[in-house]
Amino acid sequence: MRNIGILAAAIAAVGSAASAQDTAERGPAAVDEARLLAANAEPGNWLSYGRTYDEQRYSPLDQVTTGNIGELGLAWFADIPLNRGQESTPIVVDGVIYLSSSWSNVFAYDAATGEQLWRYDPEVPREWAINVCCGMVNRGVAAWNGRIYVGTLDGRLVAIDAATGEEVWDVYTIDRNQRYSTTGAVRVVKGRVLVGNSGGEFGVRGYVSAYDAETGELISADAFAPVNWASHVDLATGRPVENLEARYDDTGQIAFVTPTGRGAHNWQPMSFNPNTGLVYFGSRHSMSAYLADPDFTPTSIGTNTGTFRAFSPEQRAEVTAREDALFADRGALLGWDPVARGPAWRYVDPRQTGNGGTLSTAGNLVFAGGGEGQFFAYRADGGERLWTFDAHTGVAAGPVSYEVDGEQYIAVAAGRGLQPYYQPNYARLLAFKLGGARQLPDPVEYVAPALDPPPSTASADVIAHGADRYGQICVQCHNNRLGTFPDLRRSVALADAVLFDAIVLDGALAANGMASFAEALTPEDATAVREYVITLAIEAKAAEDAEQAAAAAQAAEDAEPHED
Incomplete structure (x- = not known):
């Protein structure tokens, strides 16, 4: 080995x-x-x-x-x-x-x-x-x-x-x-x-700054992407000057913040070319909604950001609309x-x-x-x-x-x-x-699991509780945006409560990195999470069906004979 x-x-x-x-x-x-x-x-x-x-x-x-x-x-x-x-x-x-x-x-x-x-x-x-x-x-x-x-x-x-x-x-x-x-x-x-x-997501914190090596003076701090949670950086203190409306923990209101927690630039290494005098790095523009969770309780498993992280379809649509406008x-x-x-x-x-x-x-x-x-x-x-x-x-x-x-x-x-x-x-x-002439093997055809959610039968209170638990325990990995972890909306376990509990509570997939969350979730919590994910899957299925219907209608229209 x-x-x-x-x-x-x-x-x-x-x-x-x-x-x-x-x-x-x-x-x-x-x-x-x-x-x-x-x-x-x-x-x-x-x-x-x-x-x-x-x-x-x-x-x-x-x-x-x-x-x-x-x-x-x-x-x-x-x-x-x-x-x-x-x-x-x-x-x-x-x-x-x-x-x-x-x-x-x-x-x-x-x-x-x-x-x-x-x-x-x-x-x-x-x-x-x-x-x-x-x-x-x-x-x-x-x-x-x-x-x-x-x-x-x-x-x-x-x-x-x-x-x-x-x-x-x-x-x-x-x-x-x-x-x-x-x-x-x-x-x-x-x-x-x-x-x-x-x-940092679990309670550990750190802070890194760059300062002039000779004087200790902060040289510059300029935005390279849109920022709305701070107006500028105070060069005397090295700290950002925050916009008060971004303090969602104080206002109790949703704050639509850019950049998001992923940053306008993250860990990806930058480079500098002494011949051009330029620094090269990627930037990204995105927005997220943040809201303090008034019922937040620290957990030994899951994130401890103290924010509500599972929003309604309408709130997610507002984030998209604001991104498009900004x-x-x-x-x-x-x-x-x-x-x-x-x-x-x-x-x-x-x-x-x-x-x-x-x-x-x-x-x-x-x-x-x-x-x-x-x-x-x-x-x-x-x-x-x-x-x-x-x-x-x-x-x-x-x-x-x-x-x-x-x-x-x-x-x-x-x-x-x-x-x-x-x-x-x-x-x-x-x-x-x-002159390199090697070729990579052709990609392998694959089919993602279908969106096939069971009907939603839970009460609004159960689904809301599931959204809360999902936001603190699950969304950090299963946020459906990245390819690192499975998309729970496509999981066959949504239709099988026993299988879902075996994975989430009993650690049936621990060998793959999916540990048991029994320390943080009760059986009732796990049921509520499953019911909430079912609603996400139903929402995604409806969007997929609408997209396919629109594509089919467009194809039919294109097939109709048209006079020149």
């Missing part, structure tokens, strides 16, 4: 930043403080999460340019046997790629061929998923003195032998009585491994000028696709993925889209560039995005080079 044992031979055969002889002599993942401090002198490697300590995610490699980007093709791909999201930035050290994946698995690959050298599985208990907000993801590893380090979903820090893939040690970094998880990339500084923990588009990839404090260019995808992490290169290129299933290259100074690759799946992770035997590669982890949960994930590590 963890060791294939061919890494030493692989690194001896590859020449990248150093000679093959030097590489073989120092062994795999031979990264120390001197190399990290001088990482910019090794353009063929990607030694840490952001390549260099300043994490600009800029590659000095310039073999691939705006002039020959059309010749970029798939050099190799490696399937990742995990049906979850892929958000990791790979690191590349002396011809070997180290990549973390979902459930905190770590893989090592030959950077020239994609051959898997080893796999490490920390065997995270699947029931720990109950403590995780938004997917069983991991965003990156660190290399140091022959070891690879990863933070695991259940809060451990693990050291792995880079040559064999065997575990060296692991240690818990959290209080396991609290609802923590670890998804972020680890870093190593002066021999210390830095790891952070998550859990936003000219639903987001873009930005080339942001930090000196002029505004966008030098914006690329808007009319499909309103989500934007992934970015990589900028000396070839005047920016690489970024999209939620709909493509990987793109843009002109760094002007923003034109120059190249597209169909990855068959969402590409959210940060790309990297490296060099093997004089050839520049672009690599990115792909898997999940905005596609339906029921579509195959196609999780893969993709590597491109000029």
Whole structure:
């Protein structure tokens, strides 16, 4: 499971930043403080999460340019046997790629061929998923003195032998009585491994700011997307100046807020190109309704935001109407000028696709993925889209560039995005080079479960109670917008109360990450939740039927003979 044992031979055969002889002599993942401090002198490697300590995610490699980007093709791909999201930035050290994946698995690959050298599985208990907000993801590893380090979903820090893939040690970094998880990339500084923990939705809080390194002065704080909950940021305090009407906990009224809790920009890595002076990142425009829950009681399972999160169809329609009125588009990839404090260019995808992490290169290129299933290259100074690759799946992770035997590669982890949960994930590590001619296998046909809800027989009070419990316990994962978790409206368990309770209360699917919620839900609560989801399914079925009827009517009209 963890060791294939061919890494030493692989690194001896590859020449990248150093000679093959030097590489073989120092062994795999031979990264120390001197190399990290001088990482910019090794353009063929990607030694840490952001390549260099300043994490600009800029590659000095310039073999691939705006002039020959059309010749970029798939050099190799490696399937990742995990049906979850892929958000990791790979690191590349002396011809070997180290990549973390979902459930905190770590893989090592030959950077020239994609051959898997080893796999490490920390065997995270699947029931720990109950403590995780938004997917069983991991965003990156660190290399140091022959070891690879990863933070695991259940809060451990693990050291792995880079040559064999065997575990060296692991240690818990959290209080396991609290609802923590670890998804972020680890870093190593002066021999210390830095790891952070998550859990804001469940009661854990954190705060991060960026300040001038010399003076401690906050330089600027400018909106790059529409914001209505604050007017500006006070540069003296570094805190936003809130609009009072956005304080729904004080007003007791619904507040329609933009950006939403997902942010105008989230975890996806940004990059900076010193040649253009621009920063590259995706922005998104969305709105959500927020209302304080007067009956909120903290729970040991579920979210603890204190807000009401299950709204009526009319309220959801109002959110959509406000979005349509406020936003000219639903987001873009930005080339942001930090000196002029505004966008030098914006690329808007009319499909309103989500934007992934970015990589900028000396070839005047920016690489970024999209939620709909493509990987793109843009002109760094002007923003034109120059190249597209169909990855068959969402590409959210940060790309990297490296060099093997004089050839520049672009690599990115792909898997999940905005596609339906029921579509195959196609999780893969993709590597491109000029003249690459590999082809991905054709996508597999799939059919999502039908919307076939049973009749709603519950009282309005039961459904309202179910909406409350669903909003605190279920909606964080099963919000029907992302492909990470099943769409409960399509579940066969809606028509089978015994099966529904077996899953929700008894943990029948704990091995898949769906733990028992008996600690937070009574049998009566579970019944109410099921009845509420039935109403959501009926609503979705009615919308689907109306859409199909409209399409059929349009087709019939188009088939009618028309006089010229």
